[in-house]
Amino acid sequence: MTLKSVKQVEHIGIAVKDLSISNEIFSKLLKIQPYKQETVESEKVNTSFFQTGETKIELLEASSPESPIALFLEKKGEGIHHIAFEVDDIYAEMDRLKSEGFILINDKPKQGADNKLVCFIHPKSTNSVLIELCQSIPCNHIGIEGT
Ligand SMILES: CC[C@@H](C(=O)O)C(=O)SCCNC(=O)CCNC(=O)[C@H](O)C(C)(C)COP(=O)(O)OP(=O)(O)OC[C@H]1O[C@@H](n2cnc3c(N)ncnc32)[C@H](O)[C@@H]1OP(=O)(O)O
Numbered sequence: 001m002t003l004k005s006v007k008q009v010e011h012i013g014i015a016v017k018d019l020s021i022s023n024e025i026f027s028k029l030l031k032i033q034p035y036k037q038e039t040v041e042s043e044k045v046n047t048s049f050f051q052t053g054e055t056k057i058e059l060l061e062a063s064s065p066e067s068p069i070a071l072f073l074e075k076k077g078e079g080i081h082h083i084a085f086e087v088d089d090i091y092a093e094m095d096r097l098k099s100e101g102f103i104l105i106n107d108k109p110k111q112g113a114d115n116k117l118v119c120f121i122h123p124k125s126t127n128s129v130l131i132e133l134c135q136s137i138p139c140n141h142i143g144i145e146g147t
């Protein structure tokens with residue numbers, strides 16, 4: 001089986017000032033509750049996820065003034081922050097995109113929300129859109145150092 005480089009839009013990240021207010025807005029809009037809420041210490045964010053068909057809406061609130069979300073809200077205000085693409089092999093995709101001239105923000109993938117390995121591509125190299133790549137971590141790898 002040939003694996004596609006980029007499979008689909010996995011989620012759209014939206015920067016919000018107050019997660020509980022935005023949870024109410026999106027619950028009313030989509031007529032569903034978030035299926036998950038999670039704090040990601042490495043990114044200094046509190047998140048909640050809404051499933052919409054095959055893809056998800058990820059609401060992101062800063063959990064510290066140094067969070068990338070706090071900096072984004074200061075500069076641009078609330079709104080779409082990034083688009084995340086699901087990939088089968090994040091290491092291979094990082095190598096491929098680097099060789100194509102894209103500017104990777106991370107040298108190595110890091111632990112993201114929702115049991116994913118993630119990395120980011122700088123908006124300077126992607127028409128001013130912050131792009132996330134994410135790969136699901138198989139259940140039997142969760143918690144293993146270095147994943
Ligand atoms: C929950 C975990 C994870 C998941 O599992 O899904 C997440 O989604 S975490 C989400 C939060 N984490 C990140 O965003 C990490 C990656 N981001 C960064 O490293 C930085 O935010 C950044 C992209 C490097 C920007 O940082 P900043 O300090 O603003 O750097 P610059 O000053 O160099 O900004 C350059 C330039 O880019 C513009 N910018 C910044 N953020 C965005 C954005 N989200 N979308 C589009 N453009 C963005 C910024 O305004 C600058 O533009 P100019 O002023 O024109 O130079």
Ligand SMILES: [Co+2]
Nearest residue numbers: 013058084132
């Ligand atoms: Co994300």
